[in-house]
Amino acid sequence: NAGVMQNPRHLVRRRGQEARLRCSPMKGHSHVYWYRQLPEEGLKFMVYLQKENIIDESGMPKERFSAEFPKEGPSILRIQQVVRGDSAAYFCASSRQQETQYFGPGTRLLVL
Amino acid sequence: KQEVTQIPAALSVPEGENLVLNCSFTDSAIYNLQWFRQDPGKGLTSLLLIQSSQREQTSGRLNASLDKSSGRSTLYIAASQPGDSATYLCAVSPTGNQFYFGTGTSLTVIP
Numbered sequence: 001n002a003g004v005m006q007n008p009r010h011l012v013r014r015r016g017q018e019a020r021l022r023c024s025p026m027k028g029h030s031h032v033y034w035y036r037q038l039p040e041e042g043l044k045f046m047v048y049l050q051k052e053n054i055i056d057e058s059g060m061p062k063e064r065f066s067a068e069f070p071k072e073g074p075s076i077l078r079i080q081q082v083v084r085g086d087s088a089a090y091f092c093a094s095s096r097q098q099e100t101q102y103f104g105p106g107t108r109l110l111v112l
Numbered sequence: 113k114q115e116v117t118q119i120p121a122a123l124s125v126p127e128g129e130n131l132v133l134n135c136s137f138t139d140s141a142i143y144n145l146q147w148f149r150q151d152p153g154k155g156l157t158s159l160l161l162i163q164s165s166q167r168e169q170t171s172g173r174l175n176a177s178l179d180k181s182s183g184r185s186t187l188y189i190a191a192s193q194p195g196d197s198a199t200y201l202c203a204v205s206p207t208g209n210q211f212y213f214g215t216g217t218s219l220t221v222i223p
Binding site for chain 2: 004031033035041042043044045048055056058059091093097099100101102103104105106108
């Protein structure tokens with residue numbers, strides 16, 4: 001039973017480009033969460049999704065960031081027009097219901 | 113807004129010692145609390161999950177306690193080993209969905 005998968009593991013973008021981060025939850029998990037870990041800071045919640053629905057996006061920046069979890073395929077966190085301050089580790093987690101969250105290995109985004 | 117604090121920020125102990133990591137949170141209305149381990153450059157590994165109705169959970173050499181009324185949790189590690197060296201994160205959830213994380217305690221176990 002594979003764990004939470006994230007790809008790419010490392011992503012380099014120039015300012016103004018788009019970044020697309022993918023997350024495949026564990027088998028049987030329909031709840032996905034995205035967190036961001038800025039350098040020297042703790043993890044911060046961004047968004048919580050269930051299949052095809054955004055349940056809580058209170059941690060998402062108001063502009064340039066969006067997330068989806070389609071009926072088929074992985075969850076996508078999309079960052080448009082990236083800036084240097086977006087450089088961080090982005091973690092995805094999944095769970096069945098309100099249970100233990102299992103985290104993926106993260107995507108490390110570097111904006112040049 | 114929930115604030116989670118972990119003390120100390122860093123801890124260094126000789127191998128074999130028992131140790132306690134502390135976590136405090138400002139809002140006692142939590143659904144559950146989870147302890148994680150993070151190795152450098154890696155993701156998070158779940159260690160223990162405590163529901164709000166529980167007082168403690170145990171797994172092997174690890175024991176986590178929860179005192180909701182005082183807003184505290186502790187992670188007890190018995191007979192520490194060099195392989196326990198990592199950053200330990202405490203996270204609380206008000207609803208069972210999003211977690212609020214502390215900044216972690218960086219543990220080094222010296223052989």
